[in-house]
Each structure stands twice: as C-alpha cells, then as structure tokens.
Amino acid sequence: MFELLLEIFSEEIPARMQVRAGQDLVKAMDAGLKAAGLSPKDSHALTGPRRLTYVTQVELRSPDVSEERKGPRVGSPERALEGFMRGAGITDISQAETRSDKKGEYYVAVLQSEGRDTSDILTALIPEVMTGFSWPKSMKSGDSDFRWVRPLRGLTVLLDGQSLDGITVGGITSDAMVHGHRQMGPGPFPVTTLADYRAALETDGHVMIYRSARRARVLEQAKAACAEAGLELVEDEGLLDEVTGLVEWPVALLGDMDPTFLELPDEVIRLTLKSHQKTFTVRDADGNLAPNFVIMANLETPDNGATIKAGNAKVISARLSDARFFQQQDRQKNLIDYYDQLDEVVFHKKLGSVRDKADRVAALAREIAPHVGADPDLAEQAAKLAKCDLVTQTVIEATSLQGQVGRWMYEAEGGNPDIAVAIEDHYKPQGPSDAVPTNPVAIAVALADKIDTLVGFWAIGEKPTGSKDPFALRRAALGVVRLILSRNLASNLNFFAMLSFYHLNAQFPDDDRMASFVHKLGGVGDLWKIVGHAKADNSFDAFSALGDGFSKTIVDTLLSFLLDRLRVYLRDQGQRHDVIDAVIAQGGDDLLAISQRVEALGAFLSNADGENLVQGYKRAANILRAERKKGKLDLASFDTLSGFTADPAAALAKALANTRPSIDAALNSGDYPAALSSLADLREPIDAFFEDVVVNSDDPDERARRLALLSAVVETFHQIADFSRLDG
Structure with a gap:
C-alpha cells in the first residue's frame, strides 16, 4: 500500500462546515x-480554515479482473x-466457451479487464x-462554472512520493x-509525502494541520493567558x-474591557x-466575570497583539453598549406590559398570534398544575408572562436569550421566584441532553407549552414527514417524554390533549381553519358540551372517558407519535426494542407507567427463569393461534377454573386463581x-401442564376446558404486556 495525499486549498472555509466537509471528502x-x-x-x-486534505x-x-457471463444454450436462435455477443462485447460466438450442465451445453463469455494505474484513476x-461535492452554500469564482465553498486557490495530489501534476478543476x-500561513508563511513550497507536508507546514509554514492538536493548543493557550493574570477561563x-x-x-x-x-x-x-467577536469570557478568583476577554489571534505580531486587542476591545465596547441600551429600554416597563404586543407576532397563520398561544398555554397550565404538584394560579400567571420577552429589544437582537x-x-420587579424560574425554564428540555425543569410551576408551563404546540399543529395537519420537521415537533414530543419520565409524573396524555384542543377550539369556534379537524373527530356526539360539563365539574374521569370515542382520530395519532418518541428514548436508554413493543402494544397513554413496565419486564427477562416462563407462554399462545386458524375455538361458555380431572390442569387452574x-x-x-x-409463580404449573397433559383430548368438553385454561393463562400475561411480541 502506498501513501496518497490530496490537498484542496482555498479561501477561508466557514468553521461550522469544516468537519462535515472532511467526512464527506473521505x-x-x-x-x-x-x-x-x-x-x-x-x-x-485534515481540516482547517484554508485547506481540506484527504x-x-x-x-x-487496480487488479486485473476476469468476469464470466453466462449465455444461451448451444443451438439457440440466432437472435x-x-x-x-453484443452484451458480452464479442464479435463471434467462437470467442465464447461452451460449458455443460444437466440441461445440456451453453455458452460462457470470459471477459478480461486489465487493471488501471491509480494515477489515471x-x-x-x-x-x-x-464537481459533485455538496456544500451548504457554495459559490462560483472567475470564469469557471465550478462551485466551491470559497474561491479555489490550489490543488496538490501526491501518490507514493510523486506529485500528480496536470489535474485541472475549476481553472486550478x-x-x-x-x-x-497567509501572513507568516514563506510562500509556496514543494512537498512529496505526508511527513514532508506536515513538517513544512508546522514549522516554516506556521500551519497546524491536525485539528485535534490545534484545538488542544487553543484551550491550553487561553487557559495560560488567564492564569498569568490570576484569572480563569470560562470554557465553552x-x-x-x-x-x-x-x-x-x-x-x-x-x-x-470597561x-x-x-x-x-x-x-x-x-x-x-x-457571537460577535468569537472571544472567551473570563472569571476572577471569586467566580465572577472579570472585565477581560481572551481573543484567539491567527498570527504573531511585533507588538505582541496590542493592536489586535485594542481593536477587539473597541468592537466589544460598542456591542455591549448596545446591549446595555436595549436592557435599559426594556426595563422601562414591567414584563406583563409587553403582553398585548404579543398579538403583533404571528405564531402560525392558522394558529393565531403568540398571544393566542400564551392564552391557551396559560389555561392548560392551570389545569395541568394539580397533576404535577404546582399552584394553578402561579402556573397560569407564569404562562402568561413566559413569552412576553419575545418582543423586547434584547431578545430581538439576541433570540437565544x-x-x-x-x-x-x-x-428585577421583585416577582415570585417560582414564576421567574418557569419563565426561563418553560422552553426546556430542548434536546436529548438539555436539562429538565425541576420546579413544579416550570414543569406545568413547559408541558402545557409543548402539548399546545403538538395539538395545534396536529389540528391543522402540519405533522412531521420523513426527515422534514420544520416546526421541531419531534423535539417538542421528546420534551414531553423527558418531562414526564425524569420527574416521575403519572400522566393521562389523552386527557391533556383533549384539554388542549378544547382551548384551541374555544379561540376559533366559528373559524374554518378548525373545521377540518372537527370533521375528522368522526361525530363523537356533542363533544364540546360533554367537554364543557367535564371541565365545569372538574371531573377527570368524565373527561378521560371521552378518549374511548376517539378511535383513529387526531388525538390518537398524536398519542402514537408521542409513543414513537418514547420508543426512541427508551432504546437510547438501553432497553430492548421487543420489550418496548410488547409493553406499548398492551395499551395506555401513561408514559411513566409504560416506561416502568419496560424497565421491569427487561429486568425480568434478563434471567433464565423469565425466559423460560416466556417459552411456556408462547407454547400456550401458539396452540390457541393454531386452533383459531381452524375456526374451532369458542371459549365463551367454559369455566376455566373448574371441572379438571387431570392433576396438572387442576394445579394450573388453582395457581391461576391464586395468582390473578x-x-x-x-x-x-x-x-x-x-x-x-407473581406471574413467575405460574412457571412450574405451566411446565407441568405441558409435560403431562394432552391439550387435544378425545373428549371435546375436556379439550375445550383445557384450551380455555390456556386462554386464561395468555390473558393473564397480557395484563402486563403483549408477550407475543418478544423475540425468541
């Protein structure tokens, strides 16, 4: 094997694109x-600001290749x-070999393909x-139609110590x-190997070609610069x-800085x-921010960076002055005073303004609050305030704040601490590694915000499709999952989803944009009157019961979507996919209960006793499935727990009666x-039953009772999970 090096040299490649570009090139x-x-x-x-190297x-x-292509039988028609011959690239049938099999002789064309020099390849x-390389953004330069992320400046190809000159791309x-280096380098110089390339660049060339070493140098130097002044780097x-x-x-x-x-x-x-200067902040010995910053220059200067520092300090001063002005302007009013301005910000053209959303979230947060241990009044107030900063100058300039x-x-107004926490934390968690709120008021508002988003977009038919998820609904669903599981919250998601849609419909009772959703509910009767009564009576049970009438409706499809997110989350936590499927197939919309069942079942199946019990279940289920295929299984009239004469059957019936x-x-x-x-207590009676009892007895009544007993065993397993979905 011989060394191949390809360097593509250009103007500065955006930092965020470099690593992915390197992976794509390889x-x-x-x-x-x-x-x-x-x-x-x-x-x-090897990736850096100006070069992409493979x-x-x-x-x-490349090796010579011999390929055999089977042809028609000897004596086949001329056509x-x-x-x-045309497909095999031969001009006469005599150029083909003849082979024999049981059916007779046939032609075979043996095609020889010579290898090619790697330089030609x-x-x-x-x-x-x-030419086919994909960049998030690219540009043309000069007279060529060739596109690259930035103008191309050089191309070097080295193979086994020799330069392959004359390969032209984009006019280069x-x-x-x-x-x-642009300023400190000595100008173009020849190289022949990777070792030569690295040595020349990292000495006279003043270019660190290895990203990992460059990253370590940045961190090391930044820390050292701070330590020399008795300060500490704020790592990012x-x-x-x-x-x-x-x-x-x-x-x-x-x-x-000032x-x-x-x-x-x-x-x-x-x-x-x-964001503006790509500089690090610095802490003092007490852990407070210091009036300093660390800038990473790209060159050594005669004045030891004094001009660079002064220039950055000037820009930073201007930026922070703007930030201070925006803060002063924003604080001339209380936060709630911005509430009406939310009406001017469109959340979605079919779902109203941000104020409309805030109203819905406030109403839903109030109703969720008792289920998460939060004060309903505080949850409602926090939800109304949570979006108010979106119209402040500070957030308009820096949306991440x-x-x-x-x-x-x-x-600063001296507001309630729980509400203050909820205002900041209601967006969380925003990803799989983001922190989950712990404050009950924040949890209530965070759940309400995400459920309102999901229900709203489901109502207008804007669901994620394939890789497209423009409204980050998968992230919102994962947020619901993580909020519920990390805080051990028992939940009835159908209940919360119907509550959310109730508030959505209340805002647009006569609006055509809701008509399609109402139509899809499939005529559940006077739904809104029922929901209204349930709300007025504060009846959780009455409201939850409505879920039975929502088969194949939007609420069910939303629950299915949330369960899919739960599947992904549990798989990431190391749970078996078949165990997850078995529990979810059992039904329910309490994500915490489902997660706990998955964890318990996974642990149960991790030992031999659990797996052996599953085999007993599968034997019973297979017998019942075979009987159903024959169309002869009618268990309704048989008592599964009495009338047995065989001791193992009677023992199993008794164990079942005691265990249920x-x-x-x-x-x-x-x-x-x-x-x-408790289910494991059935293992020995089940094993004994299959060891000593013939299910398909010649006596029809006895056979029916035994099948009914097996059906009762299977139903008992299904109380916990659908064991038929387990592997093995």
Whole structure:
C-alpha cells in the first residue's frame, strides 16, 4: 500500500462546515477508489480554515479482473446469440466457451479487464468528486462554472512520493506546491509525502494541520493567558470548536474591557463576546466575570497583539453598549406590559398570534398544575408572562436569550421566584441532553407549552414527514417524554390533549381553519358540551372517558407519535426494542407507567427463569393461534377454573386463581416488578401442564376446558404486556 495525499486549498472555509466537509471528502474519495477496484485503507481528513486534505493508503494499480457471463444454450436462435455477443462485447460466438450442465451445453463469455494505474484513476476521480461535492452554500469564482465553498486557490495530489501534476478543476491545475500561513508563511513550497507536508507546514509554514492538536493548543493557550493574570477561563465547547476552525496558528491574547459593563447579566456578556467577536469570557478568583476577554489571534505580531486587542476591545465596547441600551429600554416597563404586543407576532397563520398561544398555554397550565404538584394560579400567571420577552429589544437582537431576559426582568420587579424560574425554564428540555425543569410551576408551563404546540399543529395537519420537521415537533414530543419520565409524573396524555384542543377550539369556534379537524373527530356526539360539563365539574374521569370515542382520530395519532418518541428514548436508554413493543402494544397513554413496565419486564427477562416462563407462554399462545386458524375455538361458555380431572390442569387452574388477584393488586399500585414476580409463580404449573397433559383430548368438553385454561393463562400475561411480541 502506498501513501496518497490530496490537498484542496482555498479561501477561508466557514468553521461550522469544516468537519462535515472532511467526512464527506473521505466518503466520496473512498467510494470512488473502491468503485475503481482499489482498497483504500486508514483514510482520514485534515481540516482547517484554508485547506481540506484527504490522506489514505492505496495500491498503485487496480487488479486485473476476469468476469464470466453466462449465455444461451448451444443451438439457440440466432437472435439470442446476437444479443449475448453484443452484451458480452464479442464479435463471434467462437470467442465464447461452451460449458455443460444437466440441461445440456451453453455458452460462457470470459471477459478480461486489465487493471488501471491509480494515477489515471485519480485524474478522472478527483474532478468528479470535487464537481459533485455538496456544500451548504457554495459559490462560483472567475470564469469557471465550478462551485466551491470559497474561491479555489490550489490543488496538490501526491501518490507514493510523486506529485500528480496536470489535474485541472475549476481553472486550478494540480502541482507539488503547498501554501503556508497567509501572513507568516514563506510562500509556496514543494512537498512529496505526508511527513514532508506536515513538517513544512508546522514549522516554516506556521500551519497546524491536525485539528485535534490545534484545538488542544487553543484551550491550553487561553487557559495560560488567564492564569498569568490570576484569572480563569470560562470554557465553552461550542466556541472552542468554532475558534479551532478559524485559526491555523493559534495565539491567545488577554484583552480588557470597561468594568462598568459587568452590570449587565453574565449571559448577555458571554453571548455578545461569543457571537460577535468569537472571544472567551473570563472569571476572577471569586467566580465572577472579570472585565477581560481572551481573543484567539491567527498570527504573531511585533507588538505582541496590542493592536489586535485594542481593536477587539473597541468592537466589544460598542456591542455591549448596545446591549446595555436595549436592557435599559426594556426595563422601562414591567414584563406583563409587553403582553398585548404579543398579538403583533404571528405564531402560525392558522394558529393565531403568540398571544393566542400564551392564552391557551396559560389555561392548560392551570389545569395541568394539580397533576404535577404546582399552584394553578402561579402556573397560569407564569404562562402568561413566559413569552412576553419575545418582543423586547434584547431578545430581538439576541433570540437565544428568550426566557432568560424575561426571568431577569421579572426578578428585577421583585416577582415570585417560582414564576421567574418557569419563565426561563418553560422552553426546556430542548434536546436529548438539555436539562429538565425541576420546579413544579416550570414543569406545568413547559408541558402545557409543548402539548399546545403538538395539538395545534396536529389540528391543522402540519405533522412531521420523513426527515422534514420544520416546526421541531419531534423535539417538542421528546420534551414531553423527558418531562414526564425524569420527574416521575403519572400522566393521562389523552386527557391533556383533549384539554388542549378544547382551548384551541374555544379561540376559533366559528373559524374554518378548525373545521377540518372537527370533521375528522368522526361525530363523537356533542363533544364540546360533554367537554364543557367535564371541565365545569372538574371531573377527570368524565373527561378521560371521552378518549374511548376517539378511535383513529387526531388525538390518537398524536398519542402514537408521542409513543414513537418514547420508543426512541427508551432504546437510547438501553432497553430492548421487543420489550418496548410488547409493553406499548398492551395499551395506555401513561408514559411513566409504560416506561416502568419496560424497565421491569427487561429486568425480568434478563434471567433464565423469565425466559423460560416466556417459552411456556408462547407454547400456550401458539396452540390457541393454531386452533383459531381452524375456526374451532369458542371459549365463551367454559369455566376455566373448574371441572379438571387431570392433576396438572387442576394445579394450573388453582395457581391461576391464586395468582390473578396479586397481579391485579400489583398492577393497580404500579408495582410492576411485583406483578412479574407473581406471574413467575405460574412457571412450574405451566411446565407441568405441558409435560403431562394432552391439550387435544378425545373428549371435546375436556379439550375445550383445557384450551380455555390456556386462554386464561395468555390473558393473564397480557395484563402486563403483549408477550407475543418478544423475540425468541
């Protein structure tokens, strides 16, 4: 195997695109080399601000290939022979061999294909890969139609220590010359190997080509610059990754800013420095933000970075002055005073304004609050305030501060601490790793906000399809799942979904945009009168009972969507897919109960006793399934617990009678391990039954009783989960 290096040199590649581009380049080049008969090995990419480099080990020539193509029988019609010869690329049938099998003789064309030099393969492959390369954004430069993320400036291809010159892409022709740092590099210089390439760039070239080493240098230098001044770096993984993609030769500089800016909230300062100047914030010995910042320069300067620091300090001062002005303007009013302005912000053209949404969320949060241990009045008030900061100047300028700005403003007014927390945390969790709220008021508002979003978009038919999810509904559904499971909240999602739609419909009772949804409910009677009574009576049971009339309606499809998110979540937690399916198939909309059943069943099946019991279940279920296929199974008239003469059957019937009450009690109390433990008591009676009892007795009555007993056994298993869905 021989070394292959391809460097694509250009103007600055956006930092966020570099890693993915490196992965895509490796994938495309490897695929092309393999398609040509080569076997690239140890392929990897080197990425940086101005270069995308592919490195691999590969043969110098693709192997010769011999292919046999089977043809028609000897003596076949002329047309069949002509088609075979044309497809095989031969001009006379005598060029084919004859082979024999049981049916007689047939023709075989043996096609020999010579291998190709890897240099020839690369001459064709590299332009093909680069021309078809996909960037999030690309551009043309010069007179060429070739598109790249930024103007192309150089192309170097090295194979086994030799430069493959003359490969042309986008008006640039490959040669052995490599460019170093824009300011500190010595100009183009020749290289022949990866070791040569690295040594030349990382010394005189002043370019660190390995991203991991560059990232480590950035962090090390930033920490050292702070430590020298008795300060501590505020680490930020996202910013660290971005800065790594901005510099080829990291040089950390500690700058100063006006201490009066420290009056601003810490997050405003951090966000301003990060988003506008790509600089790190700094803490003092007490853990408070210091009036300093760390800028990562991309070069060494004669004045030790003084000009760079001064320039950044000037821009930072201007940005923080703007932020301070916006804060001062925003705080001239109380947070609730922005509520009416939410009417001017469209949430969705079919779902009204953000104020409409806030009203719905407030009403729903009030009703959810008792189920999560929150004060209904506080939950309703928090929901009304939660979106108010969206129309403040601070959030308009920095949308990532939504929620936080509202909390700061409300706390400055001396507001209730629970409401303040809920204003910030109601957006959470926003992803699989985001923190989950712990405050009951925040939980109530967060659940209400996400359920309202899901129900609203389901109502207007805007569901996720395939990879498209423009309204982040999968994230909202995962948020509901994580809120419920992480806080051990027993939930009736059908109930909450119907409550949510009740409030949605109340806002638009005569609006055509709701008509299609109402039509899809399938004539559940005077639904809104029933819902109204249930609400007025505060009757959870009456309201929940409505779910029975919602078969194949939008509420059911939304529940199915949430259960799919639960499946994904539980799989990520390490649960078996078949166990998850078995429990979900049993039914229910209490995500916590489903999760607890999955955990208990997974633990139960992790030992031999559990698996053996499942085999007994499957034997019983298979017998019943076979009888149903014959159309002869009618169990309705048989007493499953009496009339047995065979001792194992009587013992199983007795064990079943003794076990069912304890299983029922355990399920009613949510003690799923106890329910499974009681179920395990049936193992020996089931094994003995199948060992000594012939189910298909010659006596029709006895046979029917035994089948009915097996049916009762299967039904008992199904109280916990649909065991038929388990693997094995």
